[in-house]
Amino acid sequence: MKRHTVAIAGTGLAALTAAARLTELGIKDIALYGNGFGGTPFIAAINFVLPENLYADTPQLYYKDMMQAGYGVSDPALVSRMAARSLDTYQLLCRWGVNFARNEDGSIKLRHVSGHSVPRSLCQTTHLIGVEIMNRLIPALKERGVEIHEGCRVVDLLTENGRAAGFTVSKDGELFQVYAPYVVAAWGGLGNLFGKSTYPDDVMGNTLGMAGLAGAELTDMEFIEFEPLVAIAPEGAVGEASPTAMLGEGGVLRNAEGERFLLKVRPQGEAGASKSLINREAWKQVAAGKGGPHGGVFLDLRPIGRKVLEGYPWFLNRLLAAGVDPDRDMLEIGPMAHSFSGGIRVDCSYESTIRGLYAAGEACGGIHGACRPAGNAGSQAAVSGMLCAEGIFSAAAGGDDFVPSEQPVRYREDPEVRAKYFPEIQQIGAEKLGIFRNGEALLAGISRLDEMTASGELDKDSFTRQSAAALLAILKAALWRTESRGTHNRLDYPETDPAFDGRNSVIAAN
Ligand SMILES: Cc1cc2nc3c(=O)[nH]c(=O)nc-3n(C[C@H](O)[C@H](O)[C@H](O)COP(=O)(O)OP(=O)(O)OC[C@H]3O[C@@H](n4cnc5c(N)ncnc54)[C@H](O)[C@@H]3O)c2cc1C
Structure with a gap:
C-alpha cells in the first residue's frame, strides 16, 4: 500500500x-x-502560439482554428483556456530544458500542419519532439523527488463518499492500493480497444470504462481520430503514418487517375486541410472506383524534395528501409484509428465530475470536439497537464484535509472470461466503429454488449467488464449522433449539419 498527495496514472x-x-508550485x-x-x-509535431511567430499568430486565431476543426462541438471555455495558456505551456517546457528546432537565423522552426491557418507547429529535426520532452522531463522530475513507477498498470479507480481516493495497481502479478486525495487520469486514449490502430500496446482503452464505472461522466465518445495518411502499400511501409506536415511541405494527394481530387473541394490546396475532410474525400474517390489497388488513394511526396524530407529523419529512414524512394514512388494511403477526442468530462481546471479526480491529455474530452488540428493532441496533453496541476494546487490551498480510508481490492481476473469475451468486444468495435457507421449496425453492437453485460459473466474479469463499458459508451454516443460531423460519418445520415460552416464559432476574448 502507498500514500501520496497526488497520484498520477x-x-x-x-x-x-x-x-x-x-513540482514548480511546491506540491x-x-x-x-x-x-x-x-x-x-x-509525437512529431506540437503546436504553441508564440509571440515571435512571423505569421502573426494569436490565441484568438488558434481558438478559431480549434473551434473550426472541431465542427463546433468543442467546449468553448476549454478551448479558449487552452489557446490563452498555450504560451505558458511552451515556457514551462522550456524551463524544464526542452529544446525545439530552430532555423539558421535562430528563430523557432514552425511547420504548417493540417487544420491550422498559419504555421505554428514546433518540432525537433534530429529526433522526435516527444522523445526530446521525455528525455528532459523524466530525469529532471526524478531529481526533484517525483516518484516515477514503471511497469505499473492501474486497474481500478478508488472512490470514497463520491470523491477520488486513489487507484489499484498491478505490478509483476501483484496488486496493491495507492491512496491519494488528488488523482490524475493521464492514461491516454482509446488505444487498441478494438484492434488495429497506430497506438502502442500499453494504451488499452479499457480505462475509459474504468472511469465510467467509477461514476465519472464521459463526453464526445463518438469522435475517434482516423489518421488519413497511413501507408497501406507497399508491403514494407504498411502502418507507417506520414506526418500531415508533408502536405504543408508540398506533398499532394492523388487518385488512381493522377487527379488532385482535394482541389475540387479545397481549391487552395492540400496544405492545412483537416484530417476529416481528407478522409471523407478520399473515401469518395475509392467509392467512385478511383482508388488504388489496396483500397486507398495516393500520397505523392515527389514535389517535396529530398533536402526537406531529411528534416523528418525518422519518417524518411523508415520509408527508405521499406524500399520506398519518395523521389520516385507514391505511397498508397488510407485512414487508421490514431487518437481519441472523447474521454472524461472535465471543467476548466480539468477536474472530472468526481471530486478530486482530474483528467489530462487524451484521457479527457471536450477540447477537440468532432475533429482536431494535427499536432494538437500533444499541445492539449501538455496544456491540460499544466492546468490540472494548477487546479490541484488551488484545491489543496483551500485547506482540504481529506485522508482516504483503506479499502479492499475489488479488481478481479478470470482468464477464461477474458479469452471468451474480449476478442468479440474488439471485433464489435472494429466492425461497427469504422470511419463510416450506420444506425442498424451500432444498435446491433449495443444489444450484444448489453446481453454480455447482463449475463453477469463479465463481472468475473474487471478488464473485460471495463472494455465492454468503454465500447458501449462509444457505440451509444455514435448512435445518438444522427448526423455526419467531423470524424463521425453516418451512412444513414450522410449530411454534415449545414447550419455549421465553421464561421459561427465566436472568437474568444482572451
Ligand atoms: C504513432 C503516433 C504518432 C503521433 N503523432 C502525434 C503528433 O505528431 N502530434 C500530436 O499532437 N499527437 C500525436 N499523436 C498523439 C499523441 O501521441 C497523444 O495524443 C499524446 O501522446 C497524448 O498524451 P497523453 O499523455 O495523454 O497519453 P500517452 O502519451 O498515450 O500516455 C499515456 C500513458 O498512460 C499509460 N497508461 C495507459 N494505460 C494505463 C493504465 N491502465 N495504467 C497505468 N498507465 C497506463 C501509458 O503507458 C502512458 O504512460 C501520435 C500518436 C501516435 C500513436
Whole structure:
C-alpha cells in the first residue's frame, strides 16, 4: 500500500507536464504509475502560439482554428483556456530544458500542419519532439523527488463518499492500493480497444470504462481520430503514418487517375486541410472506383524534395528501409484509428465530475470536439497537464484535509472470461466503429454488449467488464449522433449539419 498527495496514472506527456507544474508550485509527494510511455515518444509535431511567430499568430486565431476543426462541438471555455495558456505551456517546457528546432537565423522552426491557418507547429529535426520532452522531463522530475513507477498498470479507480481516493495497481502479478486525495487520469486514449490502430500496446482503452464505472461522466465518445495518411502499400511501409506536415511541405494527394481530387473541394490546396475532410474525400474517390489497388488513394511526396524530407529523419529512414524512394514512388494511403477526442468530462481546471479526480491529455474530452488540428493532441496533453496541476494546487490551498480510508481490492481476473469475451468486444468495435457507421449496425453492437453485460459473466474479469463499458459508451454516443460531423460519418445520415460552416464559432476574448 502507498500514500501520496497526488497520484498520477500514466507516464506520458500529460502526466509529465502535470508533475512538472505541481513540482514548480511546491506540491510534495507526487507519484506517477505507468506501464510504458503511450503515444508520447511518437509525437512529431506540437503546436504553441508564440509571440515571435512571423505569421502573426494569436490565441484568438488558434481558438478559431480549434473551434473550426472541431465542427463546433468543442467546449468553448476549454478551448479558449487552452489557446490563452498555450504560451505558458511552451515556457514551462522550456524551463524544464526542452529544446525545439530552430532555423539558421535562430528563430523557432514552425511547420504548417493540417487544420491550422498559419504555421505554428514546433518540432525537433534530429529526433522526435516527444522523445526530446521525455528525455528532459523524466530525469529532471526524478531529481526533484517525483516518484516515477514503471511497469505499473492501474486497474481500478478508488472512490470514497463520491470523491477520488486513489487507484489499484498491478505490478509483476501483484496488486496493491495507492491512496491519494488528488488523482490524475493521464492514461491516454482509446488505444487498441478494438484492434488495429497506430497506438502502442500499453494504451488499452479499457480505462475509459474504468472511469465510467467509477461514476465519472464521459463526453464526445463518438469522435475517434482516423489518421488519413497511413501507408497501406507497399508491403514494407504498411502502418507507417506520414506526418500531415508533408502536405504543408508540398506533398499532394492523388487518385488512381493522377487527379488532385482535394482541389475540387479545397481549391487552395492540400496544405492545412483537416484530417476529416481528407478522409471523407478520399473515401469518395475509392467509392467512385478511383482508388488504388489496396483500397486507398495516393500520397505523392515527389514535389517535396529530398533536402526537406531529411528534416523528418525518422519518417524518411523508415520509408527508405521499406524500399520506398519518395523521389520516385507514391505511397498508397488510407485512414487508421490514431487518437481519441472523447474521454472524461472535465471543467476548466480539468477536474472530472468526481471530486478530486482530474483528467489530462487524451484521457479527457471536450477540447477537440468532432475533429482536431494535427499536432494538437500533444499541445492539449501538455496544456491540460499544466492546468490540472494548477487546479490541484488551488484545491489543496483551500485547506482540504481529506485522508482516504483503506479499502479492499475489488479488481478481479478470470482468464477464461477474458479469452471468451474480449476478442468479440474488439471485433464489435472494429466492425461497427469504422470511419463510416450506420444506425442498424451500432444498435446491433449495443444489444450484444448489453446481453454480455447482463449475463453477469463479465463481472468475473474487471478488464473485460471495463472494455465492454468503454465500447458501449462509444457505440451509444455514435448512435445518438444522427448526423455526419467531423470524424463521425453516418451512412444513414450522410449530411454534415449545414447550419455549421465553421464561421459561427465566436472568437474568444482572451
Ligand atoms: C504513432 C503516433 C504518432 C503521433 N503523432 C502525434 C503528433 O505528431 N502530434 C500530436 O499532437 N499527437 C500525436 N499523436 C498523439 C499523441 O501521441 C497523444 O495524443 C499524446 O501522446 C497524448 O498524451 P497523453 O499523455 O495523454 O497519453 P500517452 O502519451 O498515450 O500516455 C499515456 C500513458 O498512460 C499509460 N497508461 C495507459 N494505460 C494505463 C493504465 N491502465 N495504467 C497505468 N498507465 C497506463 C501509458 O503507458 C502512458 O504512460 C501520435 C500518436 C501516435 C500513436
